[in-house]
Amino acid sequence: xxxxxxxLLASETKGFGLNFDILETNLxxxxxxxxxxxxxxxxxxxxxxxxxxxxxxxxxxDAESRQKKAAASLAEQQQKLQMAKKEAERITAExxxxxxxxxxxxxxQSAKDxxxxxxxxxxxLSSQQDKVMQELRQRVSAMAMEKVRSRLPxxxxxxTQVKLVDSSIAQLKG
Numbered sequence: 001x002x003x004x005x006x007x008l009l010a011s012e013t014k015g016f017g018l019n020f021d022i023l024e025t026n027l028x029x030x031x032x033x034x035x036x037x038x039x040x041x042x043x044x045x046x047x048x049x050x051x052x053x054x055x056x057x058x059x060x061x062d063a064e065s066r067q068k069k070a071a072a073s074l075a076e077q078q079q080k081l082q083m084a085k086k087e088a089e090r091i092t093a094e095x096x097x098x099x100x101x102x103x104x105x106x107x108x109q110s111a112k113d114x115x116x117x118x119x120x121x122x123x124x125l126s127s128q129q130d131k132v133m134q135e136l137r138q139r140v141s142a143m144a145m146e147k148v149r150s151r152l153p154x155x156x157x158x159x160t161q162v163k164l165v166d167s168s169i170a171q172l173k174g
Contacts, residue, residue, distance in 0.1 A: 037045070
């Protein structure tokens with residue numbers, strides 16, 4: 001083929017020479033290159049393209065498999081998330097219930113403690129009042145005795161003493 005191109009070139013110019021027509025020479029060269037590539041590269045290029053196609057198909061299948069696994073994993077994780085949310089809601093509700101029960105128990109115990117403290121304070125107050133009253137009685141009686149002792153020697157004569165003793169004896173008999 002190449003010799004034919006050179007032969008055409010030589011016959012047109014009446015001798016051997018160079019053809020400077022770019023379109024004509026490029027088409028011929030391109031046809032030669034394509035012909036050589038098709039003839040020699042058919043097996044090589046075909047096998048390379050087949051290998052590439054198989055590699056792409058394998059990659060696509062792997063990607064589809066990974067996508068399916070990822071979708072299944074996503075669904076599983078979403079289900080776990082929903083379960084975790086429900087568990088969190090249950091724990092929150094239980095905590096609120098427990099907190100309310102504890103609050104009520106503390107309030108009830110506080111009310112009992114307040115009543116107990118009031119009763120203890122009332123009892124202490126009554127006890128203190130009784131002590132004060134007893135002390136006052138003792139003081140009043142001590143003061144009265146002191147006053148009587150201070151006046152008695154001047155007013156108690158022998159006749160008065162005899163009358164007092166006789167009166168006391170009569171009261172004891174009667």
